[in-house]
Amino acid sequence: MDTVISTFLGKYNYWIYIALMMLGLWAIIAKNNMIKKIIGLNIFQTGIILFYISISAKKNATIPILMHHGGHGGGHEAIHAVNYVNPLPQVLMLTAIVVSVATLGVALALSIRLYQQYKSLEEDEILTQLREEQ
Amino acid sequence: MRKLALLSICISGLLLIYATGDFPSFGDPHSPAAEHLSPHYIEQALEETSVPNIVSAVLADYRGYDTMFETVVVFSAALACFFLLRVHNASPRRRFYRHNLTGVVLHVSGEKKIPEGSVHFERIDSKWTPQTPIVRIVSRLLTPFIQLFGLYVIFHGHQSPGGGFQGGVILGASFLLLALSHDLRFVIGRVGERFLSIFNSAGVLLYSGVGLVCLGLGGNFLDYSALSAIMPVGEVAARSWGILFVEIGVGMTVMASMILIYNNVASEGRWDEGL
Numbered sequence: 444m445d446t447v448i449s450t451f452l453g454k455y456n457y458w459i460y461i462a463l464m465m466l467g468l469w470a471i472i473a474k475n476n477m478i479k480k481i482i483g484l485n486i487f488q489t490g491i492i493l494f495y496i497s498i499s500a501k502k503n504a505t506i507p508i509l510m511h512h513g514g515h516g517g518g519h520e521a522i523h524a525v526n527y528v529n530p531l532p533q534v535l536m537l538t539a540i541v542v543s544v545a546t547l548g549v550a551l552a553l554s555i556r557l558y559q560q561y562k563s564l565e566e567d568e569i570l571t572q573l574r575e576e577q
Numbered sequence: 578m579r580k581l582a583l584l585s586i587c588i589s590g591l592l593l594i595y596a597t598g599d600f601p602s603f604g605d606p607h608s609p610a611a612e613h614l615s616p617h618y619i620e621q622a623l624e625e626t627s628v629p630n631i632v633s634a635v636l637a638d639y640r641g642y643d644t645m646f647e648t649v650v651v652f653s654a655a656l657a658c659f660f661l662l663r664v665h666n667a668s669p670r671r672r673f674y675r676h677n678l679t680g681v682v683l684h685v686s687g688e689k690k691i692p693e694g695s696v697h698f699e700r701i702d703s704k705w706t707p708q709t710p711i712v713r714i715v716s717r718l719l720t721p722f723i724q725l726f727g728l729y730v731i732f733h734g735h736q737s738p739g740g741g742f743q744g745g746v747i748l749g750a751s752f753l754l755l756a757l758s759h760d761l762r763f764v765i766g767r768v769g770e771r772f773l774s775i776f777n778s779a780g781v782l783l784y785s786g787v788g789l790v791c792l793g794l795g796g797n798f799l800d801y802s803a804l805s806a807i808m809p810v811g812e813v814a815a816r817s818w819g820i821l822f823v824e825i826g827v828g829m830t831v832m833a834s835m836i837l838i839y840n841n842v843a844s845e846g847r848w849d850e851g852l
Binding site for chain 2: 454456457458462465469497499501502506507508509524527529532534537540541546548549553555559
């Protein structure tokens with residue numbers, strides 16, 4: 444029983460992302476307002492980004508930028524992968540953050556068009572107007 | 578409906594928590610993600626590309642295709658905002674001109690205009706509040722320094738944290754600061770729609786153009802070592818130069834996209850007055 448608890452507590456980082464992702468998913472499904480749905484999408488995205496970054500972490504490792512050019516006295520030392528955190532998830536998230544800002548812009552543009560058309564951002568009011576049109 | 582949503586979220590949350598049992602623990606240096614490809618990047622990146630910032634090397638060289646299409650995504654997001662919102666011949670809104678000395682505000686409707694460069698009258702937004710000069714002057718003074726820092730982040734991305742995406746966002750943010758502290762017309766007067774659109778597509782063109790030049794010189798697409806044929810540097814240094822060109826392209830696209838998205842969203846596509 445102790446080992447089970449310690450294995451789960453040792454992975455507390457995943458609990459945080461799961462909490463964030465479920466919070467975002469709740470906002471996407473249950474909230475009525477389009478802007479709140481968009482905020483939910485962004486919270487979900489933040490959870491994913493934190494998840495990737497924590498996967499790249501290594502104990503006692505530093506950022507993936509090499510000290511080099513020899514001028515620091517020690518000459519050329521061998522580079523060990525254990526001493527540097529994994530750069531790959533960082534690269535993926537670096538682009539994902541900027542793309543998420545751009546897609547947020549598209550989402551806001553879509554909600555502006557919705558508001559111009561239906562004079563409302565509430566999902567149920569838009570749905571009733573759509574039913575009345577038919 | 579809400580109960581159903583809560584139930585499904587609880588179930589998927591529990592399933593995810595159950596799945597963490599198979600995940601590596603936090604900070605494990607031998608987790609599966611760190612075992613296969615990333616040791617090669619960390620140990621060989623400096624030798625192969627002469628770029629000490631491994632993130633830049635992986636971003637623009639090893640994963641060049643991925644980054645190219647991420648740039649295209651940002652470009653098309655700006656394009657999507659343009660197509661969704663931009664209106665060219667909308668019925669003109671009422672315009673408001675404020676007489677600077679007396680504070681009298683004129684409402685002008687229709688096509689009549691007060692000339693742009695008028696000393697006595699200043700065009701103001703319809704939801705205008707008196708602005709303190711401190712905010713305007715400080716943000717105007719700060720803008721060149723922010724832009725300088727953005728350029729530093731782009732061009733120093735090889736040696737320190739940075740690169741085209743981050744620098745492009747900083748450059749774009751400097752213009753958004755002007756748009757928020759003054760008004761939207763102030764920014765549009767300096768970087769117009771035509772300039773931004775050309776800049777936006779030029780970034781993507783520069784990125785793919787570097788790839789095509791590599792192809793023309795006998796290498797693979799985006800294989801920058803082929804650039805050494807037309808530059809007086811070795812194959813390894815050519816790869817770091819290729820990374821720099823590509824990062825500049827990314828920075829141009831990201832900067833222009835941020836401003837285009839803001840201008841379209843803030844003015845509902847009218848480009849006359851913002852937030």
